[in-house]
Amino acid sequence: MLNNSLSINAIDFKTLEQEVYNVVLEFGRSIMKTILEGIDKELMESRDTEVYRHRGKKRTCIKTLMGPVEFERVIYECKNEEGKKSFVYLLDEYLKMETIGFMSTNLVEKMVENVSNVSYRKAAENITELTGQDISHAAVWNVVQELGERIARQEQEKVKAYHEGKLEGTKEVKVLFEEADGLWINMQGKDRKGGNGNKKEIKLAVTYEGWKKRNPGRDDEYVVVNKRAVAGFMDAEEFADLLEANINEEYNTGKIKVRVLNGDGAKWIRGCTNTAEKHYQLDRFHIFRAILRHVYDKKEAKKIARLIKSGNIQKALERIEELKYECGGECDKVEKLQNLEEYLKSNIDGLILYHERDNIELPEPPEGIYYRNLGTMEHQICDILSLRMKGRKMSWSIAGANNMAKILALKASGKLYDEIQSLMSPVVSEKLLDKFVEVISTAKNKVEEIKRKIPKVYSMRRGQIPYTGCAMTEGRKAIRNLVSHRRLGEII
Incomplete structure (x- = not known):
């Protein structure tokens, strides 16, 4: 004590x-x-x-x-x-x-x-x-590692239950938004081997029901509603099944009228549309970045971007074709334009925003919920995975990165501590x-008993500054006048 x-x-x-x-x-x-x-x-x-x-x-x-x-x-x-x-x-x-x-x-x-x-x-x-x-x-x-492996085993059981039709979520929503993207991270040791050198892509997908205002009446900032995330190293089919199992665990999918999947055009993301009926949308950030990177004339790049925004997809493709001839046949410029054209054509079904499509009848959102433009994935990648798993000369094993990603995805979903408890x-x-x-x-009684046994503490003796209130001699007056208006450094 x-x-x-x-x-x-x-x-x-x-x-x-x-x-x-x-x-x-x-x-x-x-x-x-x-x-x-x-x-x-x-x-x-x-x-x-x-x-x-x-x-x-x-x-x-x-x-x-x-x-x-x-x-x-x-x-x-x-x-x-x-x-x-x-x-x-x-x-x-x-x-x-x-x-x-x-x-x-x-x-x-x-x-x-x-x-x-x-x-x-x-x-x-x-x-x-x-x-x-x-x-x-x-x-x-x-x-x-132990916790991540337990989460992975639980996910496998969830996917198995999904395939057996045993996952029956109860929450009812009319619209569900999904976004997916990948993060390339540095690998270490034997896990460096592979077609992409020392990096591998870890997959991440999030689902949410819409947006709500962060501070109603104060600003125009929005946050997504009921975000749920899944992540890990897996092939396209396994990841698509995990995403769908996660959705079926939470929602009554029979009541969902519209599902929209936003992605950058990667094959594994498009593969997520095979597990259920979804409307695919190519992420706007990746569209405009591709246009700026591949069109040699930046003024023309802006024109093509405006055509895409206004829904004139065919005119945008025609303009790209015309630029191939206007560049004088330079191989590198033509090759870049060709790559851009192939990228847009392979994702042509996702170039129009979901709420501007004739084949989508969008239900009215619930009170306080808004249906906005998709495109939160770069932010999600940064906040959920990148801040912890990339940079600072970090490198990972496949197992270590997979386990960390599982934990980070649960944390982003707001379910990490419940999962640990379960x-x-x-x-x-x-x-x-x-x-x-x-x-x-x-x-508590023991504490009180110990306190009573503690010896009394003697308080500090306090007194006045020496000579305070005493008679002032001529000598003390002279010393006081000598030092009263001078700094210590001047006296020493």
Whole structure:
């Protein structure tokens, strides 16, 4: 316990705060130990002794937000369903103490929260400082890999249920927007091998129901409504199935009247239209960027862009054809124009904005929801993946990048912590609440008892500045006049 009498070397507030914090962490670990061992004892006394045979106690250490909690729990011998001998911990089963590497769910959440924003090393430093225990960057990495693999397995089960027709979402919307794009990231080690050298593309797709004003009545900023994201390294068909399974899990797809998919023209994105009836739209940013890059005359490039915007697709293509002859037959210019023409023609069904098409009858949006132009994907790629996974000389293994992307997609969907809870199942029975209250109340009484035992603290003696209020001699007057209007540097 802290000694709060004033020492010779006065303690500063920062150190005092840290010392108190460490004491609180230690006290919290003591409470956890008391609760866990008390529950284990209760389970031992109330168990069916014919089914569960006592085989001694085992010391265990679980890392928590308060630091490592060491306690003893009883191990029991029993018969499994096949009649074979097995060993169980009743405490683990009763509390459903699912952990990752003997780390509590709360600690895992804090680790994931940190590592989704900063590097593994920085995340380890933050957690070490927060919990008062040594957490290595390798431990944080292991948590991400384990959690990412669990998410991937759950996604596989979701896709399987989708193929079997068992996913029946209940939410009803008339319009659903989808966007997809990829992020090329640097690979490391053996994963560098492949047709694209040291980079591979990680896929990302988002769905949302429309837009709403961020601050109604104050500005014209909009945010998407009910954003859900999926990401990972997979082939086109697998990714399309995952996207569709994610949609079927949330929505009653039979009630959706219009679905619009926005993309940059990549084959794997267009492949996402094969799983359900969707209207494809070529992303406007990529259209205009391609025009500026491939048309040698920038004035003509702007004219072609305006023709596309106004819906005069055929005139735009004709103008590109004319420019091939006007450039004097220069090979590089003709080749660029040819590539642009092929790009636009291969995506000609997506050049008209969805709300300007004659074959789409757009329902009225719900109150407070707006249907705007698609094109949020560059922003989504940046916010969800790029800020964490690209730059700063980062490189990834396929497994490591895939696991991180799964976590980042769930975070962007606002479902990360719910997913961690469901994957780790840290459920505590209501039957134990009274027991917890009793133990914590006892702990509080112990704190009061300790406070009463602390020796009295003598306050600092305070007095006036020497000679204050004393008679002023001529000598003191002379010294005061000498130094009263001068800086210290002038006197020394």
